[in-house]
Amino acid sequence: MSDKLWIFDTTLRDGEQVPGCQLNTQEKIIVAKALEDLGVDIIEAGFPISSPGDFKSVEEISKAVSNPIICALSRAVQKDIEVAADSLKYAKKGRIHTGIGVSPEHIKYKLRSDPDEIIRRGVAAVKLARNFVDDVEFYAEDAGRAEHDFLAKIIEEVIKAGATVVNIPDTTGYCLPEQYGGFISMLKNRVPNIDKAIISTHCHNDLGMATANTIAGVQAGARQVEVTINGIGERAGNTSMEEVVMAIKCHGSIPVETSIDTPKIYGTSRLVSKLMNMPVQPNKAIVGRNAFAHSSGIHQDGVLKHRENYEIMDPKDVGVAESSIVLTARSGRAALKHHLDALGVELEGEELREVYEQFLLLADKKRDIGRKDLMSLVGKYVSDSNFVELISVGYSSNGNITSQVKLKVGEKEYSETAEGNGPVDAVLKAIEKIVEPQVELEEFLIQAMTAGSDDVAKVHMKVIKNDVPYFGFSSNSDIVLASAMAFVDALNKIPVKEYATT
Ligand SMILES: CC(=O)SCCNC(=O)CCNC(=O)[C@H](O)C(C)(C)COP(=O)(O)OP(=O)(O)OC[C@H]1O[C@@H](n2cnc3c(N)ncnc32)[C@H](O)[C@@H]1OP(=O)(O)O
């Protein structure tokens, strides 16, 4: 039987401490609802004493969200705790998170205090918070640099005072996994009443150890993890939720389970990144753009033969539709063939080898090769199916723009007219009317080849039919005609049998 691992999300508190990432109340509510939907157990919604805006956000999140516990942060200061309690008045389940620094540095230089006084203030803070809520979490700030004896003592005392969760933060991101796990084991072994509280991890990433330390903490007995989406947070950030959740999911040997609905991870990551205006680094584990992108030949061949050769998790499990095979100068024939097949160009043997040689010459010059490049490489191999034939294209403007299009589909000729917000739109709409069942136009790119007004327009188009993408290309000095030709080119890539109902 696995234990429950409580997921405490602090994206809206520690995550929001990232310079330039502050959110307004409405944006915080959007994130809080997404976190609820994702399945987090506790949302740390803010530090209410810090500003009227943060107070309001905690209040509004308490109203907007019903399943997770809503947590408000405070120092071990009477006013902070009273204000935190007030901000939680609408929460169905509210928690006050209070605490104080416990390392020699914090006690001496930050708080200008002594160990006995720190224990007294910690205990008083927990007792005061318990007057307002039953759920009180105590943080032993900078526990990662604390002395074991003192940490064990203060944790014992705050549990006696009523703390239901004890948080052991590696505030400065200093610990190595063995050391951090050692703190948790030490507390489990030495604090007589430790089983009366849940031990929580809160790790910072200053040495890139946040996830490793959190996992070490869980392996040593912590049953709550404090995490943020995309690992955002003060300085180098916090432990990233997606990493911890997926590490646990991938390693059945860690005897805990979470309530996170993992296919919602990617969407939540994008939402937070967009609202906080904070791009996700491309190589970020789980949610980075390249997390499931394979760019070198040996890996691509391996993935194409059997995905698990190079993937330890299914991208769908975290909400990424599929892995991608990116064509670069390090790609091999397997990857090239994979992309050509997707374009409907089936090459083998000598033909494939010939195109591969050309591909490498191009790939050495360009960083990555797109579909347009491929189409120009294989132009002579593309079958020129003319199932759909463009006979004529015209349009008139009389206030409204109306197109007239004549197409031959199979053996039959069709004429259609359509209105649009410009000639290109009107012409494409008329073609869409003729070509049943409908295709969906997903990408449409017009590029000028030179800079003159007599320029030739290059058009690239992607249409979707039955979830399969088809690409069309053309060039002409008449933009409207070039667009119609690219559309028809894409339609001709669709297998003829798909037009059976026409
Ligand atoms: C580890 C964490 O606390 S992470 C959260 C960090 N987040 C924030 O700091 C954002 C919110 N903070 C704020 O808005 C402000 O700092 C406030 C409202 C809390 C305090 O503002 P001010 O009263 O102007 O104090 P200031 O920020 O300059 O200094 C912090 C004071 O709190 C004290 N303090 C710091 N942590 C604690 C604590 N956990 N318990 C008690 N006192 C503390 C410091 O020693 C310092 O006191 P001093 O002025 O007597 O030396």
Ligand SMILES: CC(C)C(=O)C(=O)O
């Ligand atoms: C408030 C505490 C939990 C904190 O953010 C830290 O120690 O890093």
